[in-house]
Amino acid sequence: MEKADIPRKTVYRLSIYNRALQRLKANGVETVSSEALATAAAVKPTQLRKDLTYFGQWGTRGLGYNVAELSKAITKVLGMATLQPVILVGAGQLGTALLRYGGFAKEGFEFVAAFDMDTERKRPRDVKVPILPMGQLSEFIKERNVRMAILTVPGNTAQEVANTLIDAGIQAILNFAPTVLLVPERIAVNNVDLAIQLENLSYFVN
Amino acid sequence: MEKADIPRKTVYRLSIYNRALQRLKANGVETVSSEALATAAAVKPTQLRKDLTYFGQWGTRGLGYNVAELSKAITKVLGMATLQPVILVGAGQLGTALLRYGGFAKEGFEFVAAFDMDTERKRPRDVKVPILPMGQLSEFIKERNVRMAILTVPGNTAQEVANTLIDAGIQAILNFAPTVLLVPERIAVNNVDLAIQLENLSYFVN
DNA sequence: CTGTGTGAAGGCTTTCACAGCC
DNA sequence: GGCTGTGAAAGCCTTCACACAG
Numbered sequence: 001m002e003k004a005d006i007p008r009k010t011v012y013r014l015s016i017y018n019r020a021l022q023r024l025k026a027n028g029v030e031t032v033s034s035e036a037l038a039t040a041a042a043v044k045p046t047q048l049r050k051d052l053t054y055f056g057q058w059g060t061r062g063l064g065y066n067v068a069e070l071s072k073a074i075t076k077v078l079g080m081a082t083l084q085p086v087i088l089v090g091a092g093q094l095g096t097a098l099l100r101y102g103g104f105a106k107e108g109f110e111f112v113a114a115f116d117m118d119t120e121r122k123r124p125r126d127v128k129v130p131i132l133p134m135g136q137l138s139e140f141i142k143e144r145n146v147r148m149a150i151l152t153v154p155g156n157t158a159q160e161v162a163n164t165l166i167d168a169g170i171q172a173i174l175n176f177a178p179t180v181l182l183v184p185e186r187i188a189v190n191n192v193d194l195a196i197q198l199e200n201l202s203y204f205v206n
Numbered sequence: 207m208e209k210a211d212i213p214r215k216t217v218y219r220l221s222i223y224n225r226a227l228q229r230l231k232a233n234g235v236e237t238v239s240s241e242a243l244a245t246a247a248a249v250k251p252t253q254l255r256k257d258l259t260y261f262g263q264w265g266t267r268g269l270g271y272n273v274a275e276l277s278k279a280i281t282k283v284l285g286m287a288t289l290q291p292v293i294l295v296g297a298g299q300l301g302t303a304l305l306r307y308g309g310f311a312k313e314g315f316e317f318v319a320a321f322d323m324d325t326e327r328k329r330p331r332d333v334k335v336p337i338l339p340m341g342q343l344s345e346f347i348k349e350r351n352v353r354m355a356i357l358t359v360p361g362n363t364a365q366e367v368a369n370t371l372i373d374a375g376i377q378a379i380l381n382f383a384p385t386v387l388l389v390p391e392r393i394a395v396n397n398v399d400l401a402i403q404l405e406n407l408s409y410f411v412n
Numbered sequence: 413c414t415g416t417g418t419g420a421a422g423g424c425t426t427t428c429a430c431a432g433c434c
Numbered sequence: 435g436g437c438t439g440t441g442a443a444a445g446c447c448t449t450c451a452c453a454c455a456g
Contacts, residue, residue, distance in 0.1 A: 172407035
């Protein structure tokens with residue numbers, strides 16, 4: 001996976017800026033300086049300005065940035081202008097918690113289906129997303145043209161499931177399994193490995 | 207927060223190497239080359255070797271690394287030689303799922319308590335960790351000398367709770383709230399922001 | 413005079429090339 | 435001969451300094 005121009009770390013920060021902008025907008029603020037916005041995102045003002053130059057010029061010198069305009073620009077750059085359908089594979093503990101978590105929809109994602117070996121297992125009533133058997137996975141991805149998947153299966157099956165996803169046409173995977181997925185270059189993978197995050201912190205605790 | 211010598215990214219990779227080493231050890235492998243271990247971690251062999259030089263010389267030229275020995279060394283560097291007590295604050299959907307997730311204990315962490323505004327809410331029976339009221343948070347941290355916390359509270363209360371944690375002596379926070387926490391330099395924070403992870407992937411889906 | 417945009421400098425991380433030890 | 439350890443080079447990202455627009 002690699003997409004030209006915008007550095008990975010900048011892309012990450014763009015999301016943070018956008019959050020702050022949305023909050024400002026909700027508060028009726030129309031204009032913001034790089035200094036103020038940078039503070040909210042805990043970065044340096046020059047960093048913010050440099051980040052924005054990767055996709056155009058958005059500020060007015062002597063004044064700052066138009067909140068609504070900049071937010072719209074970032075949303076477009078991130079490819080979030082349209083609702084992205086997402087599937088979840090592995091509706092266990094963590095998977096189910098994610099299905100119930102409201103934060104995704106708010107940010108422009110929609111769970112269109114979840115998949116699990118066991119579709120009969122008792123799950124909270126408030127999970128509205130249909131839970132389908134693994135056998136329908138490939139077909140569903142192809143038919144609905146889904147490009148993003150969240151992977152919450154046990155570590156020992158993650159690679160195998162990832163292969164299936166990729167074969168069916170998935171382009172980006174958010175991987176919660178504690179495994180390094182080996183995937184073709186063109187596929188984007190973000191790993192959220194909770195144990196590793198803790199280990200990492202452990203190093204900084206003297 | 208800043209701890210000298212070892213780069214942040216290296217620390218992260220050390221966890222990955224250690225996972226691979228543990229698997230090798232379980233399979234009875236005694237020696238491994240930088241090439242083989244690097245492949246398992248999806249990095250280049252030189253990267254791996256350079257990473258290891260930050261804390262000593264562990265290989266034998268012409269042979270490779272002793273699996274058990276290297277694993278022990280990494281464990282020690284990461285500060286995981288002893289069981290780390292961890293508390294979780296915010297026992298909602300996600301928090302509860304994390305409490306039930308077995309992956310932490312396996313890697314040397316122990317949830318000693320969880321805290322929530324509502325200690326009476328119905329939760330799955332298999333959550334063994336005691337759920338205490340927020341009022342006991344500070345005292346517990348001080349008494350038990352807890353240094354690491356997982357934060358799974360709603361975004362609008364995250365900063366406030368973080369302040370409480372830090373005042374009580376917490377040194378490292380794994381933050382799941384969709385908020386940028388403003389903390390003193392000496393405090394280590396790792397953010398796991400699920401919506402941002404998805405947004406990030408969205409950029410790479412053309 | 414305020415605050416953005418940006419080439420250039422600086423700093424950090426990865427990769428290379430090869431010396432050195434088993 | 436095989437594989438590690440490492441100084442030096444390359445590459446990438448952040449920060450600086452300041453030109454320039456409103």
